[in-house]
Amino acid sequence: MRAPRSRGFTLIEVILVVLIFGIMAAMAYGGLNSVLKTRVSIEASMKRTADLQKAYMRMRSDFQNYVPRPIRDNFGDVQPSIRGAREQVVELTRGGWRNPLFLKRSSMERVSYALDGDKLQRISYRVLDRAQDSEPVRTVLLDQVKELRLRYMDKEREWVDQWPQQQLQQQSGENPARQDPPPPLAIELTLVTADLGELRFLFKPGAEPMPANMNLQGQPPPPPAGNNSSGDEGSGGSGGSGNGGDTGEGNGSE
Secondary structure, three states: OOOOOOOOOOHHHHHHHHHHHHHHHHHHHHHHHHHHHHHHHHHHHHHHHHHHHHHHHHHHHHHHOEOOOOEEOOOOOEEOOEEEOOEOEEEEEEOOOOOOOOOOOOOOEEEEEEEEOOEEEEEEEOOOOOOOOOOOEEEEEEOOEEEEEEEEEOOOOOEEOOEOOOOOOOOOOOOHHHHOOOOOOEEEEEEEEOOOEEEEEEEOOOOOOOOOOOOOOOOOOOOOOOOOOOOOEEEOOOOOEEEOOOOOOOOOOO
16 A cells, blocks of 8 residues: 655745734734833832922922021022022921931021023022021922022012012011011912923912921920929919919919
């Protein structure tokens, strides 16, 4: 008997198989590449959103912890507790600067916001009344910023382009704090970004003031005068007497 002849693949069949596998590989690579690009885009968008939220929280903390404390600049001139123009810069004194290490410094801080190129910067000074060699600390909060605009609401609830509206004039021998103008009712800060467009923020200065139990050095308040080891008792003048423990309660008669 004659053995049957074995029959292999023809050239056309091999070409078709290779072509089909090539198409499937290209589709798989295209899908994977699209997924990777989408992932990179989402991660960049999430990072951008996180940076924007951090910048907003920092600005919100500074504006809402505003305190009416004028300062002296590097030339010794008195500057109001809050001042700003329509573009580029706004500057204010804030309180509540935490001091967990109990360093010998104030709990108040002088901060300003300005645009350096396409970067929004927070500029802060370690001291309020500066010397000529005082150097600021600069922190970049946000990049890709094309424009910074500011407006200030006066007591008539009208928007103005600068604050204060009148230049602070120091009289000889007079306390600068008495000349410090009141803060605006609100500050509108607008950022024009390259990717997110126009972003508008509204802040109320002093909405969250510095805690009353925090002194100027950021230290805890000292214990009440008159405490002793026998029972936290104290007496006062003006015809009244009182006893108080840790509860802070007392009785008195006039």
